Amino acid sequence: xxxxxxxxxxxxxxxxxxxxxxxxxxxxxxxxxxxxxxxxxxxxxxxxxxxxxxxxxxxxxxxxxxxxxxxxxxxxxxxxxxxxxxxxxxxxxxxxxxxxxxxxxxxxxxxxxxxxxxxxxxxxxxxxxxxxxxxxxxxxxxxxxxxxxxxxxxxxxxxxxxxxxxxxxxxxxxxxxxxxxxxxxxxxxxxxxxxxxxxxxxxxxxxxxxxxxxxxxxxxxxxxxxxxxxxxxxxxxxxxxxxxxxxxxxxxxxxxxxxxxxxxxxxxxxxxxxxxxxxxxxxxxxxxxxxxxxxxxxxxxxxxxxxxxxxxxxxxxxxxxxxxxxxxxxxxxxxxxxxxxxxxxxxxxxxxxxxxxxxxxxxxxxxxxxxxxxxxxxxxxxxxxxxxxxxxxxxxxxxxxxxxxx
Numbered sequence: 468x469x470x471x472x473x474x475x476x477x478x479x480x481x482x483x484x485x486x487x488x489x490x491x492x493x494x495x496x497x498x499x500x501x502x503x504x505x506x507x508x509x510x511x512x513x514x515x516x517x518x519x520x521x522x523x524x525x526x527x528x529x530x531x532x533x534x535x536x537x538x539x540x541x542x543x544x545x546x547x548x549x550x551x552x553x554x555x556x557x558x559x560x561x562x563x564x565x566x567x568x569x570x571x572x573x574x575x576x577x578x579x580x581x582x583x584x585x586x587x588x589x590x591x592x593x594x595x596x597x598x599x600x601x602x603x604x605x606x607x608x609x610x611x612x613x614x615x616x617x618x619x620x621x622x623x624x625x626x627x628x629x630x631x632x633x634x635x636x637x638x639x640x641x642x643x644x645x646x647x648x649x650x651x652x653x654x655x656x657x658x659x660x661x662x663x664x665x666x667x668x669x670x671x672x673x674x675x676x677x678x679x680x681x682x683x684x685x686x687x688x689x690x691x692x693x694x695x696x697x698x699x700x701x702x703x704x705x706x707x708x709x710x711x712x713x714x715x716x717x718x719x720x721x722x723x724x725x726x727x728x729x730x731x732x733x734x735x736x737x738x739x740x741x742x743x744x745x746x747x748x749x750x751x752x753x754x755x756x757x758x759x760x761x762x763x764x765x766x767x768x769x770x771x772x773x774x775x776x777x778x779x780x781x782x783x784x785x786x787x788x789x790x791x792x793x794x795x796x797x798x799x800x801x802x803x804x805x806x807x808x809x810x811x812x813x814x815x816x817x818x819x820x821x822x823x824x825x826x827x828x829x830x831x832x833x834x835x836x837x838x839x840x841x842x843x844x845x846x847x848x849x850x851x852x853x854x855x856x857x858x859x860x861x862x863x864x865x866x867x868x869x870x871x872x873x
Contacts, residue, residue, distance in 0.1 A: 482527055486520035486580050491592045493517050497844055498596040498636045499603050502628030514573070521576045532579050536854035539802045540847075544571045546795045547764040554763020555770065563765035563842065570847045577851040582858075589852045590643045590823045594656075597640020597663045603627065604666055613669050622671035631838065634672025637663045639845070642682035642830070646823045649686045674837045678830050680705065685829060689814055689822045743781050743837070746771070750785035754792070761792035783835035799841060803832050806853045813857075824853045 496510035525531055547564045554560035581588070604613065607626055616623050624633030644660035647653045667675045753762070753770055762770060767789040768777045780786040787796045807828055814821040827849050831840060840846050 482520055482524045483580065486517060486524055487585070487588065489513060489517040489520060490577070490580070491588065491595060494592040494845075494848070495596040495599045498600045498640070499627065501844065502632050518572070518576055521580045525579050534854065534858065535805070536578060536851070537575070539798075539805060540571060540574055540850065542798050543795065543802070543841075544568060546791050546798055550761065550763045550791050550795070553760060555766045556763065559765050559769055560763035566842050567764070570842060570844060573844060574847045574851050577848060578855060581852070581855050583856060586820050586824075586852055586856050589848075590646050590820070593639055593643035594647070594659070597637065597643060598659075600627075600633075600636060600640065601662045601666060604669075608669075613665070617665075617668050620671070623669040624666075624672075630670055631672045631674060634667050634670030634675030635678070635834065635838070636845075637666035637670060638672075638675040638678040638682075639827075641667065641679055642686075642826065643823075645683060645686060646826070649683070649690055650822055674834050678834065681830055681833065682826055685826045686822070689825075746780050747782055747785050749774075750780050750782070750789045754785075754788040757792060758788075759792045759794055761788065761790050761795060764790045764795075766790055779839045781837060781839065783838060783840050786839045787841060802850060803828060806850065806857070807832075809857045810853060821856060824849070824856060828853065 493510070493513045496506075496513050500506035500510045544564075544567050547560075547567045551557050551560045551564060604623075604627060608616070608623060613623060615621075622630050624630040627633055628636075640663040641660050644656045644663065646656075648656035648660065664679065667679070749771060750767065753767075765779075767780045767786050770789065771778060771780075780789065784796070787799055791799075807825065810821050810825045810828070814825040831846060831849065834840070
């Protein structure tokens with residue numbers, strides 16, 4: 468009987484091990500293939516395999532874990548589905564609701580596969596996926612051509628995915644490396660952070676380049692606290708970042724950053740920034756007409772397409788206000804609010820993986836000013852690991868306090 472039980476346990480562990488390996492592979496496909504129509508099918512196949520083995524594990528374990536996460540994330544799915552009934556274009560809303568449903572399935576599967584002892588796999592998978600992106604980028608462009616593009620101010624990434632997505636995944640991988648370097652004192656990761664950062668420069672993405680000082684700033688805050696040592700390292704970090712931007716071959720990126728900042732002081736901006744500003748003005752005007760429920764999920768593009776070209780808002784806040792109104796906006800961002808409030812005390816006291824999770828949430832939240840992320844697979848994976856971690860947060864805090872007492 469004992470042997471039979473042991474064999475069953477080993478089988479469950481084996482199934483979980485396969486599912487975890489498939490998860491890492493799936494994150495790699497998100498970084499490399501998700502916005503590539505030709506290769507995205509590979510990512511979908513990996514997801515199906517990941518789902519299959521995760522479901523086997525849940526059946527083997529004979530327990531489906533639910534919690535506040537299902538209520539919060541499920542509520543957003545519900546408002547998206549309901550918005551089909553009042554959407555300006557019901558077909559568009561139905562299609563996007565199905566996408567959100569698939570993301571909810573991804574979220575639920577991942578929540579049931581991992582526990583607090585597995586959460587470190589998240590930053591590790593980010594670094595591994597980042598280096599898969601580095602290798603694939605060198606294969607597609609060649610190292611020399613990437614250098615030439617940076618020197619010439621050309622933007623790369625569109626052959627792999629959308630250019631800004633390419634840059635942001637590179638930034639996420641860079642922050643993952645710096646988390647291990649600064650947070651865990653693994654110096655080798657300082658060197659490993661160079662190549663993903665190299666891809667950020669190649670992408671020319673303003674949002675991606677700004678994610679780095681923000682991520683490093685938060686890492687230093689949690690590492691040293693608000694003390695003299697923090698001020699010292701923060702000043703050094705800002706000085707180094709300033710010096711990097713003074714390099715002649717980064718004039719193109721610097722000019723794009725200046726143009727973006729000019730938006731806030733009323734000076735001249737480039738055409739890209741002006742277009743995004745026009746989208747914000749357009750979105751706020753449409754939102755004021757139907758502020759509570761909006762026009763239906765993904766229907767910003769429908770409204771905008773009646774006057775200009777059909778496209779998303781390039782701003783997650785505006786997109787959701789127009790699509791699902793204040794109700795959907797509040798539901799979606801309550802997920803961020805709940806997780807940030809839960810993680811912050813733990814990140815400040817324990818200074819472990821919760822720091823990385825908190826930084827991911829904060830950077831993604833701030834980047835929502837310039838991207839539409841509510842249907843991002845990576846966002847839902849981030850949400851999931853945050854929820855997995857905070858399930859046992861009280862226990863972790865107690866352990867930390869006991870260690871401090873010793």
